[in-house]
Amino acid sequence: MIDPERAAAQAEEGFARMWAELLPVGRHSRSGGYRRHAWTAADAECRAWFEEQARARGLAYEVDGNGNQWAWSADPAAGGAIVTGSHLDSVPDGGAFDGPLGVVSAFAALDLLRETGAAGSRPLGIVNFGDEEGARFGVACVGSRLMTGVLDADRARALTDDGGMSLAAAMEKAGRDPSALGRDEERLSKIAAFVELHVEQGRNLGDAPIGVASAIWPHGRWRFDFHGQANHAGTTRMEDRRDPMPAFAAAVLDARERALSAGALATFGKVAVEPNGTNAIPSRVTAWLDSRAADPAVLEALVAEITRASGAEVVRESYTPVVDFDGPLRDRLAGLLGGVPVLPTGAGHDAGILASAVPTAMLFVRNPTGVSHSPEEHAERPDCLAGVAALARVLEDLLAD
Ligand code: GLV
Ligand code: MN
Ligand code: MN
Ligand code: MN
Numbered sequence: 001m002i003d004p005e006r007a008a009a010q011a012e013e014g015f016a017r018m019w020a021e022l023l024p025v026g027r028h029s030r031s032g033g034y035r036r037h038a039w040t041a042a043d044a045e046c047r048a049w050f051e052e053q054a055r056a057r058g059l060a061y062e063v064d065g066n067g068n069q070w071a072w073s074a075d076p077a078a079g080g081a082i083v084t085g086s087h088l089d090s091v092p093d094g095g096a097f098d099g100p101l102g103v104v105s106a107f108a109a110l111d112l113l114r115e116t117g118a119a120g121s122r123p124l125g126i127v128n129f130g131d132e133e134g135a136r137f138g139v140a141c142v143g144s145r146l147m148t149g150v151l152d153a154d155r156a157r158a159l160t161d162d163g164g165m166s167l168a169a170a171m172e173k174a175g176r177d178p179s180a181l182g183r184d185e186e187r188l189s190k191i192a193a194f195v196e197l198h199v200e201q202g203r204n205l206g207d208a209p210i211g212v213a214s215a216i217w218p219h220g221r222w223r224f225d226f227h228g229q230a231n232h233a234g235t236t237r238m239e240d241r242r243d244p245m246p247a248f249a250a251a252v253l254d255a256r257e258r259a260l261s262a263g264a265l266a267t268f269g270k271v272a273v274e275p276n277g278t279n280a281i282p283s284r285v286t287a288w289l290d291s292r293a294a295d296p297a298v299l300e301a302l303v304a305e306i307t308r309a310s311g312a313e314v315v316r317e318s319y320t321p322v323v324d325f326d327g328p329l330r331d332r333l334a335g336l337l338g339g340v341p342v343l344p345t346g347a348g349h350d351a352g353i354l355a356s357a358v359p360t361a362m363l364f365v366r367n368p369t370g371v372s373h374s375p376e377e378h379a380e381r382p383d384c385l386a387g388v389a390a391l392a393r394v395l396e397d398l399l400a401d
Pocket of ligand 4: 132133347348349350
């Protein structure tokens with residue numbers, strides 16, 4: 001049986017090697033953060049690394065029709081497979097841990113299982129889900145949403161990036177066939193359980209190095225268009241202006257106040273201004289609201305109030321309903337790991353999408369600063385190794401079932 005302390009020490013060298021290999025990929029020289037956006041050169045480098053890890057271990061490697069990468073210890077055709085993994089893409093100037101920690105830990109856990117001769121009787125799969133962050137095309141968890149059919153294939157193909165390139169064109173450019181997108185019933189039917197390990201992202205684990213997820217808050221993205229009229233900054237009287245910027249600014253402050261009093265979260269993190277000239281009154285401000293709350297009714301009311309008060313034209317671009325992770329699986333993990341904290345999160349994950357189709361659980365690794373989606377995101381190495389050991393213990397148990 002995997003002994004957590006011994007396993008953490010055993011995993012150290014392999015973890016450090018994989019981590020060092022990934023660390024330079026897609027790192028932005030000015031911010032020090034990562035720009036590993038879907039179907040870019042940095043993403044291709046991450047994907048090449050994944051394939052290399054799979055092949056070096058003699059795992060069967062494949063890419064599914066939705067662009068997700070898979071590595072299998074044995075043919076999953078007979079079903080009952082246990083799958084672990086996460087994603088390798090990032091938000092703009094994201095940290096090193098969000099995503100990659102789960103993929104590196106998956107390979108490190110597999111190595112531990114092999115070293116201890118505890119590989120079990122079921123097939124083990126390691127997955128790298130494509131485009132988890134939605135940094136480029138606006139919708140998060142594209143790979144897992146397509147796989148489960150939560151995102152329509154035609155809608156996905158038509159999503160565009162800020163430069164006007166469609167997701168379909170970007171995939172084609174990266175050598176993938178976008179006509180193959182869609183719900184992957186066959187693959188889903190082979191998976192008995194999915195476990196994603198992820199950095200916790202919110203300083204909620206306190207003194208505990210690891211925890212188990214109970215739920216994901218409902219969350220969504222809304223596009224706000226504030227319309228105005230472009231005009232000369234030097235000749236248009238203040239009272240004659242149709243300037244959308246003050247309405248946008250008011251909406252930002254309003255959203256903050258309303259979220260504070262509702263005990264919810266509201267963020268305008270992305271803005272586009274047209275024509276974006278210092279000496280021109282804008283013709284349009286487009287801003288994206290990300291809002292989340294523990295209670296779906298609170299979230300719905302909050303976004304409705306922000307929308308109404310803003311006067312903007314508002315379109316909901318994506319929405320993820322509340323996710324309650326599989327109860328028995330969650331309890332089994334918590335029990336195996338000796339009563340670690342069980343906690344909800346406001347962050348979205350592929351596990352939240354998979355949960356609609358297969359029994360799913362998440363393991364969290366402590367994020368001591370609570371900073372994430374930032375170059376300053378951090379997790380201590382001993383906590384990461386405790387995560388690997390915990391994942392190996394959980395997989396050992398599930399694989400033996
Ligand atoms: C993804 O990381 C999200 O929660 O936005
Ligand atoms: Mn993220
Ligand atoms: Mn993530
Ligand atoms: Mn995420």
